[in-house]
Amino acid sequence: MRTESKIRDFDWPLMVPVIGLCAIGVFQIWSATRGGNLDGLQWKQLEWIAIGLVGMLVLSRIDYHAVLEQAPVLYLISLGLLILVKLLGETKFGAKRWLNLGFIHLQVSELAKLIIIVVLARYLSELRTERLTLADLMKVGVLTGLPTLLILLQPDLGTALVIVALVGAGLFLAGLEWKHAVAMFVLAALLLPAAWHVLKPYQKQRLTAFFRPEETSQTSGYQTQQSKIAVGSGGIRGKGFGQGSQNQLGFVPVRWADFILAGLAEEQGFVGVLVVMLLYLSLLLRLVGTAQLAGDRAGMFLVMGVAAVIGVHVLVNTAMVIGYMPVTGIPLPLMSHGGSSILFVFLALGLVMNVRLRRFVN
């Protein structure tokens, strides 16, 4: 049964942080690219936000159960696209992550993330249990491991880590037993040294830079250091819009995308950061609240999947900006410039809206 959702049923409390963050992001992109060869990048960002909003509205109209119904097909599509990008993708910054679709350079892993949320929600809700067996864990591992492996091969370590975190959150909510959790941690810890040999040189460099910044002051460690200088020199009140020397003179790397928060911290100070972090906090808490109100477990898994991905993005990106984590190339949701990223977040929020609108039905 379908209910005609009215405009007042829309999740306005969710839209407040979303629009707020987008607006701050647009202004910060404006500040970071003024007068350079990327001048006017904020208008592109606005276009994507507009497209994203439309996509969100469309997706919120379609019953999420219908989406979940298509999970196997979507799963195959995502695998196909990931293989396709490996074969035909465009190489940027030494990684094959983009597919040229004419109107968009699609970052396939962003779409894959969304699909994995759906697939995971479908699979976990099908289990109909409160306790996950080892066999269940294995099946989830294989199911999500396959696309993750393809993403790792691009290589896109950051997105792969986000998916791992997403699966972890899903398992936790699906009834992961503590002993299994501990076992998985131990296993991961043992596998970590082996993983080191699989890493690409630039990934190794980033990790080295993180743990021993003084040795690589010119490259990744340099980026982290410049980001910290930008943040620290901003002080409490900030240097003002367009006044951050670190940001304006190009010391902050990719200041319109991955390091957008460093530029904001420099120009708007701790006050600006506080506003942004509180907006993210309210966004995430609203998502968890929506999950708690979900009409069924599938809806809950969908919303929490979205929350996990957004939350991990915020955590990893912010920690990178203040030097708590290595540089991984994870954008800040809703604020960093990037069509795929913006589109993904809005589509994901469309699913969340969907779940909220249908909380009383069935």
Next chain:
Amino acid sequence: MSDWQGRDSKLPQGRLTACSYAVVAIVCLLLFGFWKLQVLDSEYFAQLAERNRIRSIPVIAPRGRMLDREGRVLVDNYPSFSVLLLREDAPLLEQHLPEIAEGLGLEPDDLRQQIDAARGLPRFNPIVVKPEATPGDIAFIESHRADLPLLELLMVHRRKYPSEGFMAHAIGYVGEVNEKQIEASGGKLRPGDIAGKFGLEKQYNDTLMGEDGMRRVIVNSLGKEVGRLEQKEAVPGHPIHLTIDYDLQQIAESSLGPQQGAAVVLDPRNGEVLAMASHPAFDPKDFAVRVSKEQWQQLNEDEAHPLMNRAIQAQLAPGSTFKVVMATAMLESKAVPEDFSVTCYGAEDFYGRQFKCHIFGKGTHGHVDLHDALVKSCDIFFYNLGKRLGIDRISFYATQLGLGKKTGIDLPGEQEGLVPSEAWKERVYKQKWFPGETISVAIGQGAITSTPLQLAHTIGGVAMGGQFHRPHLLLGAKDTDEPSFPISEATTEKVSQGMFGVVNEAGGTAHLVHLDGVEFCGKTGSAQVISNEGKARAGHVSGKQLVDNAWFVGFAPRRNPEIVVAVLVEHGVHGATAAAPVARDIIKAYYDKKSHQENKAYTVEMQHYEMDGAQTPQAVAAMVQAAPEPAKKDKE
């Protein structure tokens, strides 16, 4: 409906709530991170940010010029560019190194060496990789500004010296300061600064050197200048006015020509150095930028010693020019009667050894008194005089007249020469003085040595009746009066009369160089480079090295002299033919110029009187004050 739909399972509310707490915890942790950077360590990072964006670029102060006594420019500056290499982006630098080396015409290994050498300096300090950019270099840098953002041009001032080594030794040269100079400067000099290394450039470095300014610029992450902040202006160095007369210097240089030697011209009334030349010379331009190792080695190993300022550093036997000192000693000490005379047979035995006169083999001087002995430079007379005076008396007068000690000229590296004495020999050789040595010293041979400057100073002092002035190159220098060693008028008269005869009497050794209408006095000298016995021993040494040095000292006019000249021509054989003509050219130029100026001054003076009515009151007052004696008498 599929089996996965349905409401049978309830939601894991507990774990969802745990997620909320996790979110809050994570946000708090991140905010703590920002708090630490932005509030607690904010000042530290603000400093780092400032250091990032601001670079200080020196604004090089031009050195002071050197002007001659009439304000003519001897040493000037010209603008030039140094190529700076920015080293902040090491990978980019590494990548473009071959390209940069090629573009600037440098050896890649050489460039790498320079970069390695600067490893210890802060990264934000650019280094000079090419001190003097060619137009090609400038074009290369300008055209690659976008794709090679590692090179910058720094405007500097370079020294423009006279060409062909003109006055090179007195002027000196500049170069990059060494560690010793930096230490000695007490923080005033920094690495890379250009300072005087030799000659007047070194002597008056503090005056000549300005104070570099500082331009503070905003740079972007590539090190490119994007804006300017306040600027500290450079304070240019002060010019120095020299006592040198460009016209006389030119004559000294050209007259000395390719001969190896030196010429010094002093004003005996005040010690002003009117000209100072030393040949062979070097080209100070070679040092103005950066002297290459090979060039330096070549200059140092050259047997003609082009880096030596012979005027103040050549310590050689003065030869017969020393007879002026002997004559003064004789008349002043009164140890020998005024009418002392000897008969010259061309040679005479002293202490069992034969000493020859220069006329030996060509005749004899016959009966000679002091005047004749000076005019004809009779050695036999001075051998006998030396024997009578004894070494200690000779030594005393030579020292009192300025030999054997530095004159104190305002140039670095002056040598003091040597006046031997019994005590000296005892001290240095632990041997007794042989009376035979006195005989050699009496004609300026043996152990006695002096520099051309010392001789000019000494002769000038004698001609001035014992008044000495410290030779100096800085116009208006203070405290140039030296303790005088009064010589009686009669002595001065006699000695200068003898020197007048040398040039003006028919039998004088320098009669060839006499000048009509000028009371030109002088004394020739031919000094053995090595004793006759030594000559025999060193038979294999090339002949040129053993040929006698030619000397000439002279002054004019005979009474109240205005100019004194000392000329040394190494291996010039005869003072009269090699050295005296140089002195004559200089004295002649001095008088030509003087008479020319007097004519001109006379004309100007006439104009003054004609324009009298138009004078301002101040000018008139000044004229009255400056007016000669008769004006006073008129008032009385």
